[in-house]
Amino acid sequence: MSWRYCGDQIKLWRARAGVSREDLATQAGYSYESLRSMEAGRRKPSLHLLQVADEMCGAKGILASGAEYLKPGGAMNTDLTWFKSSHSGTEGGNCVEVAATPSIVHVRDSKDKAGPQLAFSPEAWAEFISFAQASGSLS
Incomplete structure (x- = not known):
């Protein structure tokens, strides 16, 4: 799943x-078919590819941070320490939680802890x- 996510x-x-x-593919030193397989999730994208793609696509670290998803335990690690937004009320509503690691900031819906991040x-x-x-959204 994580290979496919990074490839996508x-x-x-x-x-x-x-x-x-x-x-x-040329810039990263891979064949066209190898890159195609990585984008389709059939091959594990390398950290090098993520870094080259990040630079070429102007992703500002977003693609490179995908390397966390490719490690054992990966970015969906359950050992993360989650913090609920101080702007979230006690009545339910629109609440988010954040967990930061050195290379990724994870965000999830506090009402759906097992859902997507x-x-x-x-x-x-x-x-x-x-x-x-x-913009005044965090006043």
Whole structure:
């Protein structure tokens, strides 16, 4: 599952940035077919590929942070320490929880702890927090 997730992310970012599969494969030192297999989840994407794709696609660390998903235990590690947003009320509503590691900031719905999580690089998360503070969303 994590191979496919990382591969999907590479493919989405590559398409968004207008980078061809051939160009990415060449730059990363892989054949076109090897990259295709990684994007389809049939082969494990390498850290090197994630780093090259991150740079070529302007992902600001988001793709490179996907390496956590490829490690044993990976980014969905249950040993994470989750913190509920101080802006979340006690009445339910829209609540998020955050768990930070050195390379990934995880975000989940506090009402669906087993549900999907978002993963951001610390740099992308810091940009989001700065934007939210500047817009008055975190007053």
